[in-house]
Amino acid sequence: MKRTLSLLLLSALSLAAAQKVATPIAIGIAVAQTSNASLFGQEQVIGAKLAEKFLNARGGVGGTPIKLVFQDTSGDEAGAINAFQNLISKDNVVGIVGPTLSQQAFSADPIADRAKVPVIGPSNTAKGIPQIGAYISRVSAPVTAIAPNALKQALKINPKLKKVAVLYAQNDAFSTSETGIFQQTAKDLDLNIATVQKFQTTDNDFTTQVTAVLGENVDLVIISGLANDSGNLIKQLRQLGYKGLIVGGNGLNSSSMFPICGQYCDGVIVAQAYSPTQSSAANQLFAREYKAQYKKDPPQFAAQAYTGVQVFVDALKVLDRKKKIADWDLGELRVALNKQILIGKYKTPLGELSFDKDGDIVQQAFYVAQIKMKDAKNGTFVFLK
Ligand code: PYR
Incomplete structure (x- = not known):
């Protein structure tokens, strides 16, 4: 046998x-x-x-x-x-x-x-x-090559940045990896991480996390998640009154996210591994x-x-x-x-x-872009110098 x-x-x-x-x-x-x-x-x-x-x-x-x-x-x-x-x-x-x-x-x-x-x-x-x-x-x-560029660009836009909030999807391997790099870079750049909030990629309601962020009076929010969750999180941050800069990771690197956060996507900073002008x-x-x-x-x-x-x-x-x-x-x-x-x-x-x-x-080269919305659904990534 x-x-x-x-x-x-x-x-x-x-x-x-x-x-x-x-x-x-x-x-x-x-x-x-x-x-x-x-x-x-x-x-x-x-x-x-x-x-x-x-x-x-x-x-x-x-x-x-x-x-x-x-x-x-x-x-x-x-x-x-x-x-x-x-x-x-x-x-x-x-x-x-x-x-x-x-x-x-x-x-x-x-x-x-x-x-x-x-x-x-x-x-x-x-x-x-x-x-x-x-x-x-x-x-x-990898996130190690990309994520730090977005934070450096945020500091270029607002050199007075000091207090930051970090949010990430804890059930996603890329998001947990990326937030580690974001948090380390923030420390290296002498930024003070006031709060770290977790969420799930399947979440739709971010009231708890947004309330915690607003309570800290931060001037920068850093998000590591996928497109749908991050889009909704950005929308709710803005709707509940957050006015500061937002840096997003690779999960926000798609125009498919625009209809999710709509006008509220405007101004979000995202590092890129590709530029159409290359x-x-x-x-x-x-x-x-x-x-x-x-x-x-x-x-x-x-x-x-x-x-x-x-x-x-x-x-x-x-x-x-x-x-x-x-x-x-x-x-x-x-x-x-x-x-x-x-x-x-x-x-x-x-x-x-x-x-x-x-x-x-x-x-050889990496880039950083900022989202510019034309209307509630359409926008572009504007590449920053
Ligand atoms: C990843 O899952 O690694 C992404 O960058 C979306």
């Missing part, structure tokens, strides 16, 4: 090992197409699709087109795990761009890592993401294409998802020159692809980038 089982297992393994790479070349996109996290995920879908169209129009991988395979992760860990499993075992993708949230990455990435399938995180900014495993990298700069040829092409289709500047989440797909394609091209991708064994290609991703240099809409030994992005 035992012998039969191991023989079966062996033949299953050798079958898997003999699997060739399908054409077009399948790249998995596991992002949140539904749930509150889709406020980011829908921008990621747009970015990834633009990359597919643009890169295939320029010959794909040595003449072979790529094909994106989408699996909706929704906003939780179970959804991300399910999407990853489908992409790895059913869709036979060469690698995965995803998931949307760090909270999901800590659960789903280990599955890809164990299966030796390369993952590029398009928006996972918490500390520790690339360290999940050898097959995990990211094109989303001068590289790659970005000019991306930004022009995006703007032609969507009549607005491309947002960071779309630019990062585009970049994730591009990194896969650029790395595949290098391998294709050694041996045509269709002739590779899928398992061997995934391993070689991961190695190639980590040693390559890429000219992307985020500027020129590479990866450090852990798979974390090495990026």
Whole structure:
């Protein structure tokens, strides 16, 4: 019995090992197409699709087109795990761009890592993401590189800032990671943290937290949460009378938040890992294409998802020159692809980038923007000098 089982297992393994790479070349996109996290995920879908169209129009991988395979992760860990499993075992993708949230990455990435399938995180900014495993990298700069810039910019706008309130979503890995950096930076900048308030990403009523903030008479509020919760929190802060500056983290980095806080979004300061004005040829092409289709500047989440797909394609091209991708064994290609991703240099809409030994992005420039609302639903991120 035992012998039969191991023989079966062996033949299953050798079958898997003999699997060739399908054409077009399948790249998995596991992002949140539904749930509150889709406020980011829908921008990621747009970015990834633009990359597919643009890169295939320029010959794909040595003449072979790529094909994106989408699996909706929704906003939780179970959804991300399910999407990853489908992409790895059913869709036979060469690698995965995803998931949307760090909270999901800590659960789903280990599955890809164990299966030796390369993952590029398009928006996972918490500390520790690339360290999940050898097959995990990211094109989303970490909170350590981004968050301090927003606070420095707030001090530039109001050098008299002294007393601050910090709020964060305690059930979200990115938010707890980011608030740690915000709080440390605030201390380094000699700001006095008068109160730290916690909330949940599922909360809608922030009366308790806002009352505590108002009681402290602070002149700066720093928020780490996702788009829906943070948008409602900002709205309620303003409605109940808070007049000072607000700094938001990466969770506020989407125009999908504008209809949630409406006019009250106005003035919020958010650090960025992408600027539509970035001068590289790659970005000019991306930004022009995006703007032609969507009549607005491309947002960071779309630019990062585009970049994730591009990194896969650029790395595949290098391998294709050694041996045509269709002739590779899928398992061997995934391993070689991961190695190639980590040693390559890429000219992307985020500027020129590479990866450090852990798979974390090495990026040249960061930005800070302030939200300017035109009306209750529409606004822009105005980039600050
Ligand atoms: C994260 O989950 O890491 C984000 O930056 C939204």
